[in-house]
Amino acid sequence: MALSNKTKAVLLGPLNKNNPIIVQVLGICSALAVTSKLEPALVMAIAVTIVTAFSNVIISMLRNTIPNRIRIIVQLVVVATLVTLVSEVLKAFAYDVNKQLSVFVGLIVTNCILMGRLEAFALGNGPWPSFLDGIGNGLGYGWILVVIGFVRELLGSGTLLGYPIIPKSFYEAGYQNNGLMMLAPMALLLIGVIIWIHRSQNKELQETA
């Protein structure tokens, strides 16, 4: 499937120069909440990608029919319905995953990335580019979540995906899991560090003083 340069930019932009978390600064709440372990971070990333992509498509297909006065409400209804459907399907066919994510699936509705992309992109573009934009933003969100989840689980619990990584000998020598990593503010600091590294690599993103 050949993508034109413009469409490629739509898909790949959010992975780097237009990343939802580190550039658009959206979706921070869930980036803090689900990343204390790697597995929920992964599942959340997939769920957000799916919901963003499909809500983008639906709103894009409806964009010429939505009355301007209720457009935010319509967007909200679409997102909430999709999230509820995802939640119901998870409960029926992937019960263990649903138990892992518990309340956080419902909180996808409050994830600013979704409304942000609907307003900024889906209302003004066709269904296929909107779908790619949704996938791109979901993946951009996802890789940040995976990085933070990786660091927090490794340093905070000494495990990855539940498997112990830090050898017992380290613990016996006096090493202790970093309890601070298990708390949300640490995730925020980690995002700050990632933004720092990212901006130093992409000078054009640095805000002028």
Add this chain to the structure above:
Amino acid sequence: MNRENNVYTILYASIMVIIVAVALAFTHQSLSEQQTKNVNIDKMQQILRSLHINASTNEAESKYNELIKNSYLVTPQGEKVEGSEGTKTSDPAFATDIAVDASKGLPVFEAEIEGRTIYILPMSGKGLWGPIWGYIAIESDGSTVYGADFSHQGETPGLGAEIATPQFGGQFGGKHLFRDNTFTSIAVVKPGQSVSDRDYVDGISGGTITSKGVNAMLLESVGQYKNFLMNLNAAKK
């Protein structure tokens, strides 16, 4: 038709709401049977885990039916409730959720392991962010714990959520709920500390409130079965 027209706006909103309501109702309706099945299988897995058996979703139901020989309700006085016996998911013992309604009686599940009868009791309590619950499997002397399994709804991963790990639940094997014929329950203490008046296990480091919740649950929720357990204890002697 003009998009900003009032009539159009109201019509649009109404139709959208109706379509969404139908879609959600339909989805829920068609999936609810599968969902209930999943909830039941999950409950069976929890009960089996308290017996040190990790059953996969496929084998949970058959393993449960193989090991659970009887289940019924008991009154707080420890007497079996007439007509409450039955091991099906629709029977009183399995269907009762003690967190919601324990007025008809308290569920007890009887399993046969290695020729012995093990009694499994549900527990319900409060964690930091939401409910916690579990199942405790007790030997026929009414005091020695065979195993325990804990679950939670939204405790912090890596902290309070650790109560669901075998490392935590595994500590309960061999502990006693009674000391000198009095129900003392089992204490959950800060790791490194100890108590002398009853059996204890280590809590979760960093998960103080959840650990305290488990402590309270063992005292109060299991405490409801005090008389039932004392009768077992007396019968053993």
